[in-house]
Amino acid sequence: MARKLLLEHVHIPGINTFEVYRQKGGYRAAEKALRTLSPEDVVEEVKKSGLRGRGGAGFPTGMKWSFLAKPEGVPRYLVCNADESEPGTFKDRYLMTHIPHALIEGMIVASYALGANTSYIYVRGEMMPQIRILERAIEEAKAAGFLGTNILGSGYNLELYVQPGGGAYICGEETALLESLEGKRGNPRIKPPFPAVAGLYNCPTVVNNVESIAATVPVLNIGGEEYAKIGIERSTGTKLISASGNINKPGVYEIELGLPVEEFIYSDEYCGGITKGKRLKAVVAGGSSVPILPANLILKTAKGDNRLMTYESLADGGFASGTMLGSGGFIVFDEDQCIVRNTWNFARFYHHESCGQCSPCREGTGWMEKVLHRLEHGHGKMSDIDLLVDVSKKIEGNTICPLGDAAAWPVASAIRHFRDEFEWHVTHGEEAQIRNFGLAHYADPLTVES
């Protein structure tokens, strides 16, 4: 049985209340930090743990914290990114719904480490039920003396507030999130300056994902060194994976980093295999932005090694034959799914969500959507395929924020790995309206061998 650090008690009735969370050992990490550790000690512990940002970028959390500027007399802020809007990702919603105090406790630990006295949890606006849950958890924690002034007699003060977003994917980008929190449109800022120097209200700010913040609780409880022993190499600890698509058991799973991808897809402990006994066609492993991989390349690397659920193994082979762990939004496609249609769907998403600041993204995402629509609906030309690659290359790397890259990669990777399917849509335009392209080229190696 894999070790659970975040979801160990998720099935215990009442774990969403302060009382039960506390009975199960909750708020021990906050006590440990405030009573026995200096803020620097907490940062050091998180550094030792090797914890990497769980929102998608995978940047080491402790290192991000150590970059925070600390000018005299200027407030510092911690902002939790609970905008969770990467298609395929729903782990933060799950965590906030079922164990809200794990996030509240993490906010206390992290705010103390950073010297923030006011912290915000920016939650996407559609998650109104989760906002109410968090507000209630904050009230409970405050009544128990874990928030407010002079917490646990330590002299440390912290106020925690929940802020709703308005339904904009771009606000998951940290500087757009800060703009939004200031009551503006979510247009990403040009960096530098980085938020660590000039973030919320122009003050030094750290923005961390829900899961990263919650993970600091087990890091303190078991110690950074112990945490670093879980997982493989630079992929330490456990990770929440959101599994969706054509699988028997969609849901949120906590895995130890290093689990083989094949086991994750087929084991009854996790996804439980493909629905209706169908064959695996493709996987988007880390949220819609990361490159899609055909079955053979998601299960094994190009070198023939087993692909593992780690930052390094999923990226093995670069974008030529690999992908990214990203946010852990694991989307599974069975043999009946149309890659062209899905690519068009994702392209429409990015066009809809582009903030419009940078021309390559604003215009490019629109053109990609239009050309893909044409291909999917049987009116495409063979030259459209290279046109798409060309447009994607002109967006990638040419925008203020990573949304441009996020829009370009799914299109480029779908063509890289499924070019014959795009070509078939051109040569068989009418047929493509009735049925999807066969699986022969991308067969699931497991079922083929058996």
Next chain:
Amino acid sequence: MLSVKNNHPTEFQDELIAQFDEIVKRYPEGRQKSALLPILHAVQAAFGWLSVDAMDKVAAYLEIEPIEVYEVATFYTMFFLQPQGKYVLEVCRTGPCCLVGAERIMKHIEHRLGVKENEVTPDGLFSWRGIECIAACGMGPVLQIGPTYTYYENLTEESVDQLIEELKSK
């Protein structure tokens, strides 16, 4: 295109203003503009949409220019700039939900309600639209209904029919 043109005289009740007062306390002195999104959500929850008059009153309350409210209200897709049905069925139409039948569900809703996307049924009860990913991919197809944003998950044609009947009889 989103535009700010629909108007309707709006009076804010004392209770709503009291809610605004509580929200503004969350931010440092002089940073009351941060309250804009939560306040717009509160106004939409009270009136169902944001009229020009309502937005102007929010601007006056926050001591900011009306354009600062309009530019935010047109940017974020959750805000409605025209009257909607009493219940707005918002169906996720992004990739993972489509893998498990979201497009079929949207077609069914259109047929069942007899109105196109963003149109209101003659009785004023319903409107519907496709929206982008709402972080419930494992429970798709999924729709949400404001202002509480209750999620209805693992939708089938039958469960949609049942939901519509329940809302009608409320």
